[in-house]
Amino acid sequence: MAVPKPGRRANRPKRQPARRILVVTEGTRTEPQYVEGLNRYLRSAGATAVVKSIPVGKDPMEVVQKCIEIRDRASIDEKAYDICICLVDVDRHAALPAACRLAGNESIHLPVSNLKFEAWLRWHVEDKRSALSTSQLDALTAKHGLVIKKILAPNFPFDAVHNACEIARRADPQLAAGRVGPDPSSAMPVLVDFMTGR
Template identity: 60%
Template sequence: MAKSASSSQRRRRSPRNLVKRILVVSEGEQTEPQYVERLASFLRSKESSTHVKWVGVGKDPLKVVRKCIELREDAANKEKGYDICVSLVDVDQHALLDAACALARKEQIYLLVTNLKFEMWLRWHVEDSRSVLNSSKLDELVTKLGIIKGKALPASFPIEKVDAACNVARIADPNLDICRVGPDPSSSMPVLVDLLRGER
């Protein structure tokens, strides 16, 4: 008969429920999911596991938050619940952003807003510049910098410079937080970095 594990062996095992399951839902189907997956791999936190989903609903932050809630409830019904749920959205021209923030606060969703759009956060991995750019100028810049090819992240994207990007974001918006639209430019992506590191 096999011997049962000693109490000390049982104590050394890390219980599954101590690892935080984090759901990240984005409106973008390529750039944001690729970035988050690469970021989670780079940080390699033993405190969390990350599940990235994109929502094919066009640029509608309210639908992104609703989809996040739907995925959270579906996972909970299958006893695979998430501890933290995050939605990534851009400001762009969204008329429904205030409603998305209100719903996210009510549902305890970490809504992270980048102003003007996600490419600004990517830019801060390679340069400390907080100039205001319109959408097309920002697209031209990140292409010129070589940090985006079409809508995809190249293999050479400097994910290791995420702390530099966090520093720029915190200078651009000292009050950055969830469910909040910051100034142009700004991003609350440092919140996700903290979550993936188990620091929030």
């Protein structure tokens, strides 16, 4: 019978390398804060993704173009991303269909929130799917203490993310990246699945 060499554990399982995920966001405050907070929460629960969040603050086409630029530069530097995602809103963007096509052609995942990202945040605290205006969504997320002046609350309930995913899937049974769902809807469960290794 073979005896393990000193200093080495027998039958030690190999760790899987963490997936590198690039997340480029249209929003410059709320979305990056959410992605970073969600990443901390999921990693504390055992997820192994390494997530880099880049806020762009432009229309969806510019968000996708910036994602391509960052992805290609990282690949040249031998620090390639395994998954590239752009978070965008419907929110009156005429360039959204073209951005969806470009993302699809470039194998970039594009979860769209309709009307905007705050619809997704709302589902962390309530299972309601009424269509609201931009100002109504802002007022609602402020009332629930989720976001104040585009700053995510320090005590945001990230532990409710899986409930939010269930609500999003009920709101849009055909939920998928690169697809605009009904108002309200959000394809954010696509990102959550990647971050949790699903």
